[in-house]
Amino acid sequence: MRTTIIKKTLRVPTSGGAPGDGAVVARQLDAALIRSGFKASRELLEHVSNLAAAEEFAAEVVRAVKELIGARGQHNPYFKEFPHNVPGTLAFWWECVRDAVEQGVEPTGNLLDLPKYGRVQHSYEEMLAAHDDLIPSLKDRVTVVRLGGTLEEEVQRLFEELATSPIPLAENDRTVLGELAMLAEDVELDVPVRENRAILNAVRLVAQRPLRDVDTVTDVLRLAAEASGGDVTLEEPTRFRSFRRPERRALLQALDQIAESKLGDVGQHREAWKRLGERLHPHEYPFDRAQDVFAVARREKVARSFAGQVEMAFAENDVERAVSILAKAPGLLLRQLDRLLRNGAEDLATHVAAAVPEVSSRVLVSVLEHLENRTTPDTARVFATRARKVWIADDDREPLEPEAVAQIVEVVENELVRRLPEYSELVVDDEVLDVVVPLTGVEEGFGVLPRGSKLSFDGDVLRFFVHWRQQAKRTDYDLSAVLLNERFEYKGQVSWTQLKDGGVVHSGDVTDASNGATEFIDVQRIKSTAKYVVPQVNVYSGEGFDDVAESMFGFMSRDLDQMGKPFEPSTVRARSSMRGKGKVALPVMFEREGDTWSGTWLHLYLRGSSWGNRVEENRDVVKLIAAAALRRKYFTVARLRDLFARKESTVDAPAIRVGLAQDETGTVTTVSELGKLLSD
Structure with a gap:
């Protein structure tokens, strides 16, 4: 539970152990944390300095933060010098065939039957020896770990x-x-x-x-x-x-x-x-x-629900009766607004004004987001369940009348403004303006943001990775990327079937994860001509995302002169667990914007096939999802800031600061706490 608390809160529970001299261990703890991109607060270092059993306490802290960013496992790519000296795909396959012949193995046409294919041919220590040490940069991430209570x-x-x-x-x-x-x-x-x-x-x-x-x-x-x-x-x-x-x-x-x-x-x-x-x-x-x-x-007794009564009213084309029934269930009324508007319901704004005080802020925010995406036509509808399953359908609905939508939006916004807390000053960090106000919880991990959130970061090289460890049977995951231009047109892909394409390089296909396996893809900003890069993780064979012992996706950035091994904890920007029912994961998509990158979180899973999923088979669907994700209007922190601006500040009220992480004062409202600003 102590480890769980550290990973969830970055607060370290105090030790009740005997006092002693732990000053040396405290310095070692800080050095170990810095190598992983973390920094111990002054209070935490002082606490460790005064412990007799400081070593065990410090080791637990380091273990927790390494688990948080996915640094516990040995991330060993197939090509030990990656991203350098990665061969062409066909040349590599022929090399595997020649190796099989030399070993007396008759090639069958199946890559998995070749002794050299998919199995790392070097030790982790040999891989480390092939790389120079990481050169620290001021751009590297530093996250503070603080001392908590008991x-x-x-x-x-x-x-x-x-x-x-x-x-x-x-x-x-x-x-x-x-x-x-x-x-x-x-x-x-x-x-x-x-x-x-x-x-x-x-x-x-x-x-x-x-x-x-x-x-x-x-x-x-x-x-x-x-x-x-x-x-x-x-x-x-x-x-x-x-x-x-x-x-x-x-x-x-x-x-x-x-x-x-x-x-x-x-x-x-x-x-x-x-x-x-x-x-x-x-x-x-x-x-x-x-x-x-x-x-x-058992259908031995009849009890009709509100939803059933509403459906009967719509079936009889009696929209006004549907409205009168829905008025008794405010939440259901708000969820049916699109349908009511399409069916010509009159004076809806009045009914909405009567209902909104009884509706949760989460529903109000989702209504605003939905309505503001319905006044213009869309080529496709992308559906995503709370379980993160996604499917696509044609959008044959007529756009809603902008004037009618504007009336309802004003009513809902006024209610949200009323619910906002009193404040004397509002400070919003620029880095969170494009973060979406969460309506549901997000994946476990580090630096993970709600679906639709955009995060900008610097770096000459964008590197993303997948790591998985099988549980009961051989499992092959394939990290791939679809490359798109500014019009979301297909420009190419990088995967096990194409190891290099236009400044994008794959680390090599690993097909067995008994002790864990990792695949990387590198994108050099100055070499790649793609505007959008959409990573995906395909379950090619074996256990699904919900069945493996562990699976994660993450990304990091670094400058070309930083060197370092393929996985450097201090350069990790985010790490997300992958848990979903589909066979194709779409964790995030990246956009090149001048000298910077921006990542938009997707958290989506396609159903895929039971076996043999490949990027070539789902790239068209991925294009549609990527375009829909970027074109959609989300309820972001910037929008929340605008609502605060409509509420006059109060001199005696506390100041509110919104940011990605807590500061030394511990008074920052983080992304996970944004919902509390809209208390019902």
């Missing part, structure tokens, strides 16, 4: 930060929240996200403590799924476990206390309710309304 205090602090998050958490954060809930004190908290409520209630259920904040049937279903080790988002089917009798009673009693008007929600997850009923045995308990829930699931 382990118990940091557990409680992180628990409350995650539990009270105004946006749904990413999968890894939900796991951490569940672990923390078993360690932290169960205090009264305002938990706005229902998935988080279910995670906390699952711990209470097992401990036979009273459940809290359960007011819909879906809350109970989420709770049962979480308590069974399933998917609390209900996007994936859960195999419910056998519940103990006190647990069954608690779940059924929670259902029995839910208003009858909420029974219409059962139909959204009918099959899950039927499976859960087999585990809870509701007929054995005197809870009539709980039994009604399962009767609705």
